[in-house]
Amino acid sequence: MSENDTGAAPSAAPKHFLEQWIEDDVAAGRTGGKVVTRFPPEPNGYLHIGHAKAICLDFGMAEKFGGECHLRLDDTNPTKESDEFAENIKEDIRWLGFDWGEHFYSAADYFDTMYEIAERLVQTGRAYVCFLSQEEWKKHRGIPTEPGIPSPWRDTPPEENLARLRDMKAGKYKDGECCLRAKIDMASPNIHFRDPVLYRINRLPHYHLGTKWCIYPMYDFAHPIEDALEGVTHSMCTLEFEVHRPLYDWVVDRMDEMGMLVERGGVKIRPHQREFSRLGISYTVMSKRKLAELVEKGLVSGWDDPRMPTLCGLRRRGYPARAVRAFCEGVGITKFISTTDVGILESAVRDELNKSAPRRMAVLDPVKLVIENMAPGETHECDAVNNPEDPAAGTRKVRFGRELWVERADFMKDPPKKFHRLSPGREVRLKYACLFTCTGFSEDENGNVTEIRGTWDPASLGGNAPDGHAVRGTIHWADAATALALPVRLYDRLFSVENPDADPDRDFKELLNPESRKDATALCEPALAAAVPADGAVQFERLGYFFPDPIDSKPGAPVFNRTATLRDSWAKIAKGG
């Protein structure tokens, strides 16, 4: 799926600092002829749009430099990992349009090697088994401003450590009774150098390896080993791992000493880590914990609720994968902490859907319109354009008769001058059908309009004014005799404030937008019965983009999710006065 098919010179696009970094390494011959990146999710949750940014970066850089990107499940902690998460992760990445080819790996693939490295570190006096409790260790470790105190187990002879490590592996100790620590520097200003844990005991079964192991490597130990073993050249992650980098390099150094770095093209491949800023988007939250809380408390319908920033949620909402990718390209890669306006995402979605979505007519808040100079039972057909942005999409026939449904908001009893829609004495165009002049209306005792009356100009069938005079307003409609009532879900932003994380003392759940989902029934032109998820979102003319819900739709009976509204400049005029 090439993005550079426009003929534009690739060198013209500005390079972000990571692309520059890779380019320099390639030029210096450090990659052995192949750039290798990796996307390493832990299968303990669903991917969200923040992950999409990383996926686009990891796969995108590999593609740009003609290399490969490995999908590697970082399953080093059996506590919350499962195949369900693993499968969803794969599906989401494929949906985005990326392909890892043969390069699917799992941290668990390397457990034997990792253990072997651990034993060698013990044998060379670079690691020891520590029996300090977590509370005791917390005191020993110290705080960033003060050096730590060495563990009493720090100088245990290697042979004893080796025996204890083997006992750990053999299950002779209880969970948490001891751990394997690297012996580095208890006085380092970098906490991660103060004898970090390499292995801990955990008897929960691993989702793939079952009870084969009762000890599991920590991320800081496992990640550089995985990268090195796979010949990864460029390991990109988010900013919070920046302080872990010296430890990453320490592990790679040890592997180098052990002669374990892979060679490619006569070059020893040393993986390097660099960090970039994670994606933040306004009016939503991105933390796995908070998203999980929304799901668990039933505040959304699930991980794939169309209001969720998860990839499965966006997909169910009707966001095209291309739009998500275009958005990720657009936000760029930097080290600044930032929050991207959700409007930019929505803009990417509209931009994509405007080009691709077929147009249909549906009325969300209906009021009856009667064409008084048309006989009951009289019907006409008109040609409707399927997509003005794509002539190849052709036209379709739409039927109409004496009674139609039109949008309540398209009528005003006493309108301001700039209102170009229905009101007594005014003429509008009924899209694709004819010109219509409003002559009167009825209302109930509360002043709610119940019926709009008027006359049509039969000579304008097809929408053209016979004398060529200009008609300012065009409104959409549905034929009352044939309209289909279909359920729609009107989605809006999940939170009512820009930054739900802003105040740590305020429960973010109180900031949910109570209007983020409104259910309604749309009166639709009959063609809409055939809408299916595989065809993507359709545009309800003048209203927005709507996508058949993949779960709740039945054949011939779609349930529509509103993906995005159309820009509405009348709303701005009306609001501004």
Next chain:
RNA sequence: UGCCUCUUGGUGUAACGGUAGCACAACUGACUCUGGAUCAGUUUGUCCAGGUUCGAAUCCUGGAGAGGCAACCA
């Protein structure tokens, strides 16, 4: 009162010592059988103070502000 990182319009970013540009948003106008789309145009910015330089968003010094690090999570 430790270490590391960052600071460019409202928001996200570009400019690698040489005209501060782009996208989104906003605002004008044109066009339009979607008050959509499209097209043209406008408004808004280098955190502060010094220094180096013919010339600084960029280099140096100091300050201010923001974020990260003290899980046997990743």
